[in-house]
Structure formats: C-alpha cells, structure tokens
Amino acid sequence: MTDQPVDVKPTGENVAGEAPAAEPEAVTDDTTVHDDGVELERTIGLTGGLAIGIGTMIGAGIFVFPGLAASNAGLAATLSFAIGGLIALLVALPTSELATAMPRSGGGYYFISRGMGTAYGAIVGFGLWLGLMFASAFYLVGLGHYASAVFGEVGVALPFSPVIGIGLVFGAALTALSIGGTENTAKIQNVVVGVLLVVLTGFLSYGVLDAVGVFGGGTVPEQFFSRGYFPVLTTAALVFTSYLGFAQVATVAGEIKDPGRNLPLAMVGSVLIVTVFYVVTIFVATSAFGADRLGEFGETAMVEVARDFLGLPGAVAILGAGLLATFSSANASILSASRAVYALSRDALLPRKASEINLRYGTPHVALLSAGGPILVLVATGRVELLAEVASFLHLIMYGLMCIALIVLRRRDPEWYSPSYRVPGYPVLPAVGALASFGLIAFMQPASIGIGIVVMLVSYLWYRYYAADVTLKGDI
Amino acid sequence: MTDRPSILVPIRVLEGESVPEGVPGLLANAHVVLLGYHVIPEQTAPGQAQMQFEDRATDRLDEYETIFEEAGATVERRLVFTHDGQKTIDRMTTEHDCLAALVPNATGPIEDVLVAVRGAVGIDRLARVVAGLFGGTEASVTLYHVAEDDETDEDVGTLLDGLVERLKDLGMDTSTIETRVDRDRGALDAIVEAAEGFDTVVMGESDPSLTTFVFGLPADQVADRFLGPVLVVQREPSKQTDE
Numbered sequence: 001m002t003d004q005p006v007d008v009k010p011t012g013e014n015v016a017g018e019a020p021a022a023e024p025e026a027v028t029d030d031t032t033v034h035d036d037g038v039e040l041e042r043t044i045g046l047t048g049g050l051a052i053g054i055g056t057m058i059g060a061g062i063f064v065f066p067g068l069a070a071s072n073a074g075l076a077a078t079l080s081f082a083i084g085g086l087i088a089l090l091v092a093l094p095t096s097e098l099a100t101a102m103p104r105s106g107g108g109y110y111f112i113s114r115g116m117g118t119a120y121g122a123i124v125g126f127g128l129w130l131g132l133m134f135a136s137a138f139y140l141v142g143l144g145h146y147a148s149a150v151f152g153e154v155g156v157a158l159p160f161s162p163v164i165g166i167g168l169v170f171g172a173a174l175t176a177l178s179i180g181g182t183e184n185t186a187k188i189q190n191v192v193v194g195v196l197l198v199v200l201t202g203f204l205s206y207g208v209l210d211a212v213g214v215f216g217g218g219t220v221p222e223q224f225f226s227r228g229y230f231p232v233l234t235t236a237a238l239v240f241t242s243y244l245g246f247a248q249v250a251t252v253a254g255e256i257k258d259p260g261r262n263l264p265l266a267m268v269g270s271v272l273i274v275t276v277f278y279v280v281t282i283f284v285a286t287s288a289f290g291a292d293r294l295g296e297f298g299e300t301a302m303v304e305v306a307r308d309f310l311g312l313p314g315a316v317a318i319l320g321a322g323l324l325a326t327f328s329s330a331n332a333s334i335l336s337a338s339r340a341v342y343a344l345s346r347d348a349l350l351p352r353k354a355s356e357i358n359l360r361y362g363t364p365h366v367a368l369l370s371a372g373g374p375i376l377v378l379v380a381t382g383r384v385e386l387l388a389e390v391a392s393f394l395h396l397i398m399y400g401l402m403c404i405a406l407i408v409l410r411r412r413d414p415e416w417y418s419p420s421y422r423v424p425g426y427p428v429l430p431a432v433g434a435l436a437s438f439g440l441i442a443f444m445q446p447a448s449i450g451i452g453i454v455v456m457l458v459s460y461l462w463y464r465y466y467a468a469d470v471t472l473k474g475d476i
Numbered sequence: 477m478t479d480r481p482s483i484l485v486p487i488r489v490l491e492g493e494s495v496p497e498g499v500p501g502l503l504a505n506a507h508v509v510l511l512g513y514h515v516i517p518e519q520t521a522p523g524q525a526q527m528q529f530e531d532r533a534t535d536r537l538d539e540y541e542t543i544f545e546e547a548g549a550t551v552e553r554r555l556v557f558t559h560d561g562q563k564t565i566d567r568m569t570t571e572h573d574c575l576a577a578l579v580p581n582a583t584g585p586i587e588d589v590l591v592a593v594r595g596a597v598g599i600d601r602l603a604r605v606v607a608g609l610f611g612g613t614e615a616s617v618t619l620y621h622v623a624e625d626d627e628t629d630e631d632v633g634t635l636l637d638g639l640v641e642r643l644k645d646l647g648m649d650t651s652t653i654e655t656r657v658d659r660d661r662g663a664l665d666a667i668v669e670a671a672e673g674f675d676t677v678v679m680g681e682s683d684p685s686l687t688t689f690v691f692g693l694p695a696d697q698v699a700d701r702f703l704g705p706v707l708v709v710q711r712e713p714s715k716q717t718d719e
Contacts, residue, residue, distance in 0.1 A: 021527055030567055031556070032523070038530060040522035041558030041567075105521050178519050186518050186559075254523060255559070335519055342524045355524050363519045 012469035014348040020470060021346045027103055029258045042257045048186055049249050049262055051193045052332060053270025056245030058196060059329030060388070061278040063322040064142040064299050065239045066285045068385065071295020073235040074226030078282045080235035081242070085275030087440060088243035090433035091399040092271045093423045094406040096264035099250045101409075101419035103259035106343030107250030108398040113347065115405035117473040122349055122463035123456050124398045128251075129340040130455050131394030133371055135244055136333035137378030138387035140167040140174075143326035144379075145299035150319055167379040174331055175372025178338070179358065179365045192328045199321045200277060206309055207284030226291060237443040241388040242278060244395050245329075246271050248336045251343075260420035299384065337371035338364055349467045389448035394455060396437045403434035414474060480507040480550060481608035483707065484574040486565050487540065489533045489555070490514045495540045498583035499705055500547035502676055505609050508544045509572045510553040512537045515561045522557040530555070569710050576605045576678070579699035579706040583675050586615050592667050592679040593621045599639055602709050606678055607646035609707075616652045617643075620670055622663040632657050664694055668701045678707045 010020035024032045024040075031039040044052075061081065069077035098111040109128050113121025144167035151158060225232070246267045249256075256262050285294055285305045297304045302322065306314035342364060345355040358365040378387060407430050409417050423429055441449065483503055487493050489512035512533055516525045533555050544551045552572065558564040569577060591606055593599070610617055619639055623632050636655045644650050658666050671677050679695055699706040 021523075034526070036534065036555075037553055038526065038534075038555045039557075040526060041556055041560065041564050043559040043563060105523055181517075181519075252521075254521065338519065339521055342521050346523065346527065352527075355527065357516075357520060357525060357528050362517050362525070364521075364524055368519065 010347060010470065010472045012348075012467075012471050014467040014470055015465070016351055018348045018352050020348045020472065024104075027259070029260075032104070032254055040254065042255055042259070044186070044252060044256045046262045046265055047190060049256055049266030050270050050273075051186075051190045052252065053245045053249045053266055054197070054273055055189050055193045055328045056248045056332040056336075057242055057270065057274045057329070058193070058200075058245075058277065059139050059325035059327075060142065061239065061242030061274060062200065062281045063146065063302055063318075063325050064138075064384070065242060066282055066305075067294050067297045067299060067301030069235050069239050069282065070286050070291040070301070072227065072238065073231040074291040075223070075286045076225045076227065076229075076232045077235055077239075077286065077291070078279055080232050080239055081278040081282055082275070083232070083236040084240045084243050085271065085278065087236075087240070087399075087433070087436045088246060088271045088275070089268070090429065090436055091403060092246050092267045094403050094430045094433055095247060095250055095399075096267050096421050097419045097423045098402060098406055098409075099253045099263040099267070100260045100421045101417050103253045103256065103263060105252065105254035105339055106346075107253060107340075108247055108402050109340060109343050110253075111250075112398070112401050112405050113472040114474045115409050116401065118349075118467065118470050119460065119463060120401060121347075121472055122467070123459045124401055125340060125344045125347075125349060126459035126462065127394040127397055127455060129337055129344065129371070130374075131244075131391050131398070132333045132337035132340060133375050134378060134387050134391035134394065135241060136330050136337065136371070137167075137171070137375045137381075138241060138384060138391060139326045139330035139333065140171045140375065140379045141382055141384050141387065142299060143167060143170055143323065143330060146319060146322040146326060149300045149303055150323070153315070153319065164380060164382045167382075168376055170327065170330070171372065171376050171379050174327075174334055175368055175375075178331070178334060178372075179363050179368050180361055189328060189332070192324055196321055196325055199317055200281075203306060203309075203314070203318065204277070204280050204284055207288065207305070208280060210309060211284055211287040233440075233443045237392065237440050238385060238389060239278075240392040240396065240440060242274070243271065244391065245274070245332070247395065247398070248332060251336045251339045264421045334368065334371050334375065338367040341367035341370055347472055348470050349463065386445070386448055386451075389444045390451050390455075393441055393444060393448055393452035396441050397452070397456065400434045400437035403430040403437065406430045407434075416474060479604070479608060480505060481576065481605050482507045482509055482572055482574045483605075483609075484509045484511060484565070484569055484572065484577040485544075485580060486511045486513060486561075486568070486577065487580065488513060488515070488561075489536050490529055493580070494536070495543055496580050496582035496705070498585065498675075499578070499580055500543050500549070502583065502586050502705055503544065503578070503609070504548040505612060506549050508549045508551045509568060509574055510537065510540060510544065510551055511556065511565070511568050512540075512553070513556045513558055513561055513564050515558055518559055522559070525557045529557075574710060575601050575608075576707045576709045579695070579708060581699065581703055581705045583704045586610075586613070586675045588674045589615050589617045590667075590671050590674040590677045591617060591619050592663075592677060593619055593636065593639060594663075594680050596635060596638075598680050598709060598711060599635075600642065601712065602678065602680060603639060603642040603646060605707060605709055607643050607648050611643075611646065611648045614652075615675075616654065617648075618674070619653065619655045620667070621655075621657050622661055622666045623657055623659045625660075629657075664697060667698055671698070671702045671704070674704070676705045676707065677702055678709065680709045681711055
C-alpha cells in the first residue's frame, strides 16, 4: 500500500466567514486519511469506474448524434467522431496523471484550483457544474425523443410533440429519485452499461457485415467528404458532448480504489471503447441510408437503421437501448453535478449549506436540487444542439486548463506532486491537448460560445465577490 | 496480561448503535479496535458526510472509548465514512490484524462461555481469543462440537483434547473447561440451541459458499437468533485478492 502524503493547505475565508475544509493527511489505496483516525473508504473498482465513464458517454454519441452529424458532414462524420475521440484521448492522458497525483473528489476543478489558483478553479468549478447541467438537459431531451418514438411505434398519435414534456418529467423524476432513493444505483449502472454494450456489439457487427456486402449489400456508395472539409470540424465540435464522460470518473476520484492503477485505466479505457463504438456506428448508419436520409430521421435515426437491418425487433431493441442509455447518461451527469457543488462548497466557493446532507435519506438534497432545478429550465428550451455545444464548451475550457495545469505542475515540480502515472510525450502531448481543446471551441456556433463566455465571466465575478480571500493553490 | 487479543468492535455510530450492556466487561482483557462507521448512499460523497457528521461521531466515539478503557481494555479507534460497510469491516480486520470481530449484542456479566469448535482449521486463533479473553477470569468455558457422520468419537476426542491442551499452554486453568459433543444435527441449529443459557458465543468464520451467499454467514445467523454478543474468529488473513 502506498501512503501518499497530501500537502496542500487551503486558507482564507469567504464573505460568509466560512473557511475551506481541511485537506486530508494522506491518500492510500483504500482510503483517504484525515487526522484523528478519520478515514474515507474507497469503494469503486475498475468496473465501476469504466461504467461511470462509458455510461455517461455512450448515450449521446450513438443514440442522439448520428442523424444530426450525418446531415452536417456526410459520411465524413465518421472522421468528426474520430477527431473528437483523439482530442478526448489527448486530454484523458494528462487527466490520468493529475488524478493519480490528486485522487480527490471534484476532478478537474480540484486539479486546476490546486495547480493554478482559486480564480481559475472557480471558473472551472462553476463551469463544470453548469456544463454538467447543460449535458444532462441535452440527454433528457434525447430521452424525450426516444420516448416519443415509442408512442409513434405503438401508433398513438398525439396532437402535440411530447418530447419536451417527457424530458421534463424524467428530469424531475431523476432528481427526486436521487434524493430519496437508497437502492444500489451503482450496481444498476454497471448492469445497464453491460446490457448496452452487448446489444450494440450485436447490432453493429451485423451492420458492418451488411455494409461490406456479406448479406448481399444495401450499401449506398457515397463520396466521403460530400459536404466539404469544414463541416467535419464543426461537426466534431458539436458531437464532442459524446466524450464528456471520462472526466466524470475524475469527479469521483476520491472514491476509486487503488487510484494509481484504476483511474488511468478507467479514463483512457472508456474513451477508447466509446470511440470505437461511435466510429463504427456512424459508418454503419451512413452506409445503410446515406447521409441525407439519415439526417431526415433526426435524433432517433438509429431506430430507422435498426429497422432497415432487422425489422421491427431491431427497432424495438434500439428504442429500448436508447431509452436506457440517455437515462443513464442524464442520471450520471446529475450525480456528477452534485459532486461538483460539494467540491465548491467544501472549498468555501459556495455556502457550506449547499453540500448539506438530508438526515432522512442521507443524500445531499441541496446540491441535487441545485443541479436538477436548472436542468428542467434548460430542457424546456428543447435546443439539442445548443445544449450540447454549451456543455462541450464549458468542458473544453476545463480540459485545456487541465493540460496547462499539468505543464505548470511539472515545471515547478512541488514536493507533494508525485503522480504514479506519468503522461508520455511530455511536454508535447499536454500542449497539443490544450491547443486542440481550445481550438475546437472556435468551430462552435456563436450563440454557444457567447453563453459559455457569459458563464465564465459570471463565475469569475462571483469568486471576486464571494471568495476573493480564499487561497486554494498548492505550494508551488 | 501480556498478549491481549485484538478484537474488532464495529459500531454504526450515527444510527443510534452504541456499546451494548455487558460488552465492555466481555472485552475487559482485549485490545479493542473500536470502529465507528457510517454507511452513506452512493449519491453522497464520503467527504460530504464527514464535513457534516465528523464532530458528532467523534463525540460518541470518545464516550465509547472511555467506557472500554474503564472496563480495563486497551483501545484503538477509527472513524470511517463508507459506501460499503462490509468492505470497511474486512479491511479493518486485516489492517489491525484482529483475531475476532464482535457482533455487538447486550449481555449480563460473563459467567458461561460457549465455544463452537468447527474443525482443526483456524483452531489456534480460536484458542488465542478464548485464552486471552477468559483466561484470567472466573468464567467457565464449554467447548462444543457438532460431529459429522464420518467423524468417529476418537476424532472428536483428539480435536477437543488438542484444544484443551493448547488452552492450557496459553495459561488457562483447565478445571473451568468442559467439553460437549452432539451428533446428527444441523450445526447451526445445534449451536443456537446450545447457546441458550450461555452469556456469549465464540465461533469461527466459515468460508463463503453458495449457502452463505443465499442465507448469510452462519455467524451472522447465529448472532441474529442468539441475541447475545457473538465473537467471530476471523480467518488467517490470506493474500489480498485484487478486483
């Protein structure tokens, strides 16, 4: 067992006179150790970590984006997903190093506040909280599309579009469940992810065989860059929301067993796995229908692809899988958002009250409500692409800053910074990761960029007003 | 008392569980590893629970520590916030090299102790617990064995005599030791029935099997039905298996 000392001492207090909570003394494979014999048990293994990463990601890339991406970029949307995966990998590697050096709750926020100071930390912390809300709202709207498609499938014609309504109902139900539910949600999440991977593997294997002509081929020959080169990048920016999950593994880094081994494996592993699934999915989907028709089907395009291959049973299977996947993604994001609120409140950037625990259920009801409430407002807008891009924007800022934080920490090399995993190719790899993260933002819609910048500004002003005296930066 | 056996006393400190009556007396000669733990749902970060509940839990543990120390035990304590109570208990057992874990239930003064002997495996640890806790007391100890069909009286005699001999080596007065053997019975029911009239039960932890997976560990079942404190002697810590 490696005893890793923690030597970061946050100081100062906020407007309400609250000081950041004391840092632990050491981190072991099984616990986080505070003074006076107080320990926090680590209980999430590698499987659990992978399930968090994959479960958060797979909902969007496969079940919401194929239609949208194909109509934007044509067959080259495959390349867009590959670019997204590459950027995610470039960030996941540095994140792994930071996480093994600082396996604490809060993920990217924690690394950046300790490595670069409170101001950057505040921008990233609030950005993470809001980014997760935007992501969660995006998944819920996707869920609404799938649930509506179920109505369509059973032949119930509704006089209005139920997408937003269903999204709102599920959003409220999820928040209520996470406050009042005491059942073992992590085990359920593991099973859901397992089922999804099995269903998708079966479906995609059939699709690939069909696309290369084994079954007499319905392949639509098409030009790869049918929409030109530029849309490949804008589409990559749009679909990057599909890659936000690996950082969620880092938000529960404080609860991962044997973090030096499991954190890098879970983060890098989940990125690699979903990238393969995404690229194959888009390839199969576009070769079944061609980009134009696929685009017409919109959010639930995959259902039509499955119907084309396997008839009604295929459509039903993918409908069910889509419901499960979007639901689990939304759920994971709400829980991560609540962890982000806790991390901010622990460091006195939000009132201590925000991470208060409900005595009846033992759950952080204030934090969960402060995630769940705004999500409903966002769902009500129903703007899938905008929600996705703002979520990506806020995460990409964090990703870029994490890469920079790694470079800063490596250069100063403080005594407490001793990661058990070291990123290969330093300093080129983290530098490219930072550039790629910030670069991708340039390809987003102006509206998304505007909202993202406003969120960052407000976060910074809040920090100046509320917690200007709080110092979180480690001694570097 | 040179060799105090380490006994793990796990207490769900924030759910109204406290040190039951009679338990401090039972463990007067032990090195008590007092584990206050709090199981939280997965939606909650352990650190979050710590921020809110640490002070209250620490106050209670202070109180319990004093109770054990006044009874004569030496005490070491831990406070753990966890999603998985069993993992925490197992880890503590290994880290502090505890010979046994206590299932805390109330009892009177300890006069009669039932020791359920399963077989030769782990018998040394069983002996160290019994001798360490009850060697210097007035309590009378009954070694109890439920024989299997293929076990001869001779086998049983060798097993129990060996244990008596071992206890004697550890400094126990053998005049307070009795032995008792039953046959043709389910071990579990037999132990629960025999336990009536005793103040506490010492028994071994059995290997996890399919039946334990369905019905829970025999030690837990005995504890549920016996209603008194049960000392569960832990297996020799094996090499830790990684998930």
